[in-house]
Amino acid sequence: MSTVETTERNDVRVKLALRDPITATVMTVLTAIIAATSSGISHITWRGATKWFEIPETHVPARPFTLVMLVAAIALTVLIWNAALKRKKINGWYLVGVAIAFVLAFLVFTVAGKSDAHLPMIALLTGALSFAVPLVFGSLSGVVCERSGVINIAIEGQLLFGAFLGVVVASLTSSPVLGLFGATLAGALVAVLLALFTVNFRTDHIIVGVVLNVLVLGLTSFLYSTVLKENEASLNAVHALPKLPIPVLSDIPVVGPVLFNQTILVYLMFIAVILLQFLVYNSRWGLRMRACGEHPKAADTVGIKVNRTRWQNVILGGAIAGLGGAFFTLGQGLAFSKDMTAGAGFIALAAMILGRWNPRGAFGAALLFGFATNLGATMQTVQAGLPAEFLLMIPYVITILAVAGFVGAVKAPAAEGKPYPA
Structure with a gap:
């Protein structure tokens, strides 16, 4: 037989x-x-x-x-x-x-x-890493939330509110470092609403995420027009995070200026990727989080508080995304403007999917999209001869092609988007 x-x-x-x-x-x-x-x-x-x-x-x-x-x-x-x-x-x-x-x-x-025309290789690589920063933080936020069972469509709103509150706190305190804490708080506040409606009120996760994005866009646009424009010096001043070159390492040819001559925000990105990659798969916290996203009933059976775990991880994910939003103001040394994230949250969501809900994979996918974004800007600088509109489309076209080609080959957490108890 x-x-x-x-x-x-x-x-x-x-x-x-x-x-x-x-x-x-x-x-x-x-x-x-x-x-x-x-x-x-x-x-x-x-x-x-x-x-x-x-x-x-x-x-x-x-x-x-x-x-x-x-x-x-x-x-x-x-x-x-x-x-x-x-x-x-x-x-x-x-x-x-x-x-x-x-x-x-x-x-x-x-x-x-x-x-x-000269191709600036170091500027191309450095810019690619910089543009990847908000995408990495946004995709890590998605990993933390969705691994615990909550779909986070509100990454765009968390990034935007992080950019807004980050520059406001930095302006009030004259410290871009303290502005990072403001950005983190902003992302967490949006996440509180996300957790409240998805976990407690059992509302459809996609609808809540879309509504929160619209809410944050409207709120920040209103405050920008009525408050920030009238008080630019005190509430919307330019505060850029300084570069912190690591001695010796920053002078390694090619690699040094790209990886080791960056702001604290980039170093925090590296730490977040390494830390989450280890914790998600090699810690008690990560095991509980994945259990809530894959089989919440089994997790509940062994004593894991499913909804409390989801609350905690959604807020953590929101804080991570808010930190990524600080890149648009504090990281680039810019004042806040309306809708300055320009869809980065959705590209971060695509990076998370392409990375198979894995911190390391999401990091690699975000680098790809960051490179595509900077490539369009660099091609304009070197006068590539292509229409500027086509060059600006590069990151979005690559995002669509990547997700269309790979989304069917990846499997989301089994219980994401499903309330508990069912």
Whole structure:
């Protein structure tokens, strides 16, 4: 009997997965188009890479370089198709390699043949990390909330209110560091409303999140028009967080200025990712949180207070998102303006989904979207020749493509959005 069962199991064919092969093929075709249309020399600058020595400008022949990237993309795409057709697990790094080949070819192509255009590599990488900051905090907020069973659509409102209250507190105290506490408090206040309506009043989580976003947008716009504009010096002054270079590490070529010459907000982001990655999967708190999001009845059976746990985690998630909102004012050294988050909360939500509700994965996805955001700005600076509207669309297009391609392959916590007791 066991032999028959084994034979039956072996006869079951694994479903053919075409998502990765098709994605790789599309990027390879785009790389081929870039290689076919590239000409001239591309100039890449490394200004600010290190204080120890001067890295000379790099001159890259566009056509040969893009052809090398094309060959690499084709080889990896063939490996991906081979694994898919044989119903084997596809190595995710193959797809990453195709994406890197495409991006490098695109970057070289944008400045090819332009003697007055220079690609600032350090500025591109540093800006990508900076733009990823609110997305990382927002996606971590989503992880904490949804792992405990509460869908957090209100990340956009938490970021916006964090930006608002952060600059107000910083203006009143003349301290951007204290402004970070104000931003954290703002996110937590929005989260209190989210927890109250979803956990206690058992309202639909999506509806509550959307309403809270509209509420915060209306409230901050009203206060900006009636209060902040009339008292800019005392309530909406510019207070930028200073950069805190780490001795020696900040001068490591290329890596140093990108990772170790940042503000305290960026360092807090690194700490939050590492800490949550450990706590979610290796602590009693993380186990209880995941139990409430996967099987609240089982969690209740062993003595875990499900709704209290959800309350605590929603407020914690809101505080994290509020801290990310401080980037828009204190992190960039800007005064508050209406709707200045511009949909970053929804991109953070996409990063959380793409990262499979995992802090480390959400961090990587947020970096991708941050790079896409800065890429559009950088392409305008180097006069890429593309319409400015198209360049501004880059992060949103990549967000849609990423979620459309991967959302079906990920599984949300089983009990998210479901009140307890049912």
